[in-house]
Amino acid sequence: MSLVWRALSLALVWLSAGPALAVINIENLSAQPTRIGWSGNTEAAVELRAGNSEREAVKIGARADWFDGENTGFLVFGYDYGQSNSIKDADSVFLHGRFIDAYSANTAFEYFAQIEQNEFRRLSSREIAGAGIRFTLSQPEQRLQHTLAAGLFHADEEIDTLTPYPKDSESGVFGNFYWVMKYELNERSALVNTLYWQPALHGRDGFRMLDLFSFRVQIDGRLSLKVSATVDHDSHPPGGIEKTDSSLLTGLSYEF
Numbered sequence: 001m002s003l004v005w006r007a008l009s010l011a012l013v014w015l016s017a018g019p020a021l022a023v024i025n026i027e028n029l030s031a032q033p034t035r036i037g038w039s040g041n042t043e044a045a046v047e048l049r050a051g052n053s054e055r056e057a058v059k060i061g062a063r064a065d066w067f068d069g070e071n072t073g074f075l076v077f078g079y080d081y082g083q084s085n086s087i088k089d090a091d092s093v094f095l096h097g098r099f100i101d102a103y104s105a106n107t108a109f110e111y112f113a114q115i116e117q118n119e120f121r122r123l124s125s126r127e128i129a130g131a132g133i134r135f136t137l138s139q140p141e142q143r144l145q146h147t148l149a150a151g152l153f154h155a156d157e158e159i160d161t162l163t164p165y166p167k168d169s170e171s172g173v174f175g176n177f178y179w180v181m182k183y184e185l186n187e188r189s190a191l192v193n194t195l196y197w198q199p200a201l202h203g204r205d206g207f208r209m210l211d212l213f214s215f216r217v218q219i220d221g222r223l224s225l226k227v228s229a230t231v232d233h234d235s236h237p238p239g240g241i242e243k244t245d246s247s248l249l250t251g252l253s254y255e256f
Contacts, residue, residue, distance in 0.1 A: 036068065040063050041062070041254060043251055044058070045252075053084065059080045059251065060078070061078045063077075070102040071102050072102075075097050076096040077095050078092075078093065080093075092118035097114070107133065108136075109133050110133070111130075113130075114128040115128075121237070121245075122159050122165075122238045122241055123160070124157075125156075125158045131151055131152065132176055134149035144184075145180075151176045152176060153173070153174055154171070168238070174208075175201055179195050180194045187218075189216060190216050191215050192214045193214075196210040212228070212229075213230075223253070227249070230247045231244065232244065
């Protein structure tokens with residue numbers, strides 16, 4: 001595919017796709033595949049608490065990758081549910097698909113789509129479609145690797161009612177800029193941090209910033225222990241919603 005055709009494709013995706021400020025962090029869920037064909041991984045974390053306080057929570061993730069030696073395609077699914085003292089306090093789900101079209105050893109175009117729901121951010125539904133370009137600033141054999149990316153996405157979202165705030169809907173275009181830093185401590189462990197900045201570009205003020213960190217330690221050939229932390233800041237959230245969310249999670253990841 002020529003460079004001109006790829007650039008035209010980016011423009012078409014931007015113009016034809018329909019606000020939202022989120023693209024799920026896909027860099028932390030799995031490293032880029034190295035095996036030709038299909039591969040994937042699953043992740044799970046469970047919290048159980050009893051006594052003076054009761055808490056049950058589960059977080060599940062799965063990813064399927066396709067790799068032909070140059071280009072990559074994948075699907076990512078995530079589900080998060082929790083309740084404290086029999087009162088639900090977490091309920092969200094997402095599905096993200098992406099195709100990374102390699103142009104050179106260090107440059108690629110990417111195209112993505114996503115649907116998601118999050119009851120506790122008043123998000124009844126959000127649909128995203130977008131595209132961008134990413135640059136790898138290091139060589140595969142280096143322990144410290146950096147990736148920079150820039151793009152656009154268009155999204156439609158439906159906002160649930162929360163007294164006294166009415167049901168609402170919004171559409172718009174957002175920038176999508178991110179920096180990924182990965183450091184391999186040794187053959188069995190690695191740190192990955194992804195920083196997103198997503199400014200609104202359709203006439204309204206506002207931006208979203210996300211910082212997503214993970215630390216993975218391989219237990220055996222396929223099973224890993226993983227610790228992840230997330231800070232998510234929305235400068236203009238829906239009414240009744242806090243601007244900043246943060247989380248810390250420990251769980252297991254299994255590759256297949």
